[in-house]
Amino acid sequence: MSTIEKSTEPAEAPTVPPAPNRLRDVTRQLLATRRVLVGIGILALLAVLAFVGPLVSGWEVGQRDFGALLEEPSADHWMGTNRTGQDIFTQSTAGLQKSLLIGLLVALLSTGVAALVGAFAGYFGGVTDKALMWVADLALVLPSFVILAILSKHFVGQGGWLVLVILLAAFSWMVTSKMVRGLTISLREREYIHAARFMGVPPHRIILRHILPNMSSLLIADATIMVSAAVIGETAxxxxxxxxxxxxxxxxxxxxxxxxxxxxxxxMFAFPTVLLVLMVLAVNMIGDGLRDALDPMSTSRRS
Incomplete structure (x- = not known):
């Protein structure tokens, strides 16, 4: 009888493809998009200029050089002075710093309010949905700039620029809240949401832990674009x-x-205006690239 020799070598295990990583894919897409890289570079340079510029200029924001009234750019005043002798470079970079802070804070507040209002309206429906969307519709039809101008005149001078942040955010959340509401209506019928309800998870926890994280891409893109809108509103x-x-x-x-x-x-006019245009342009380039990277149906990728 012939003996059959059995191989003692272990069989090779089938290769399992790596699990998809959403964050890694989005990051790769962003780094492959030229306008995002340009926007990030411009914004980084502006941020450094905003926070370092006032420190290296040699002049305080309110300091006056009475020997150089309305002077052209020079070695002492890199971007010239105004009619009272204040350094334009120092004022512009300090103003850029404040405008950046206002834009970021308004974007965070307005996106947060939009996420909560839209998610609660879409999840609960009924009276809650009608009441919250009625408030959003009312805020949309109101002349927001006129109301902001009236309220700013009375409150911003007393409470400082943080009051302006609150006022700008109060009129910036409505459109996003409607998009969040529509997505929430779709997500609340998913199996894992039904399972969470069956297990007795409170509604607010379902919204915060299961619904909002699943639309984080929309919220991030909206917050990015909202920065430039807030800066333009504050500037106006x-x-x-x-x-x-x-x-x-x-x-x-x-x-x-x-x-x-x-x-x-x-x-006096050109330098701060160029800073404003560059900041808004950079934020819009990043926001558009981020939206395309998060949208698998986008046709403008890698451009």
Missing amino acids: LSYFGLGVQSPDISLGVVIAAGSSFATTAPW
Whole structure:
């Protein structure tokens, strides 16, 4: 009889493809998008300029050089001075710092409010849905800029620029809340939501732990784009003297002070305006790239 020799070598295990990683895929897509890289680079340079510029200029924000009134850019004043001798470079970079902070805080507040309002309206439905969406519809039809101007005139001067942040956020959440509501209505019928209800998980915990994390991509993209909208809104109010009030300073305040000298002393107007345009452009480039990376149906990827 012939003996059959059995192989003692173990059989090779089948290769299992790695599990998809959403964060890794989005990061790879962002790093492969040129406009995102350009936007991140511009925004990083502006952030460094905003927080380092006032420290290295050699002049305080409110300091006056009475020997250099309305002076052109020079070695002592890199971007010139205004009619009272204040350094334009110092004022513009300090204003950029405040505008960046206002934009970030408004984006966080408005996106947070939109997420909570839309999620609670979509999850509970019925009277809760009608009441919250009625408030959102009412806020949408109100003349927000006029109301902001009136309220800013009375409250911002007393409470500082943080009051302006609250006012801007109060009129910036409505559209996003409607999108969140629609997504919540779809998500609340998923199996894992029904399982959480069956296990007795409270509604607020289901919303915070299961529903909102599943729409984080929308919220992140919305918050990014909201930064530029908030900065533009703050600049417009401050330009008309209804936003940031002295002794605080923002790009809108500096641009407003230099607008009447745009032809006679263009350095007063040009430098802060260029900073504003670059900041809004960079944030929009990042926001558009982030939206495309988070949207698998986007046709404008890698551009």
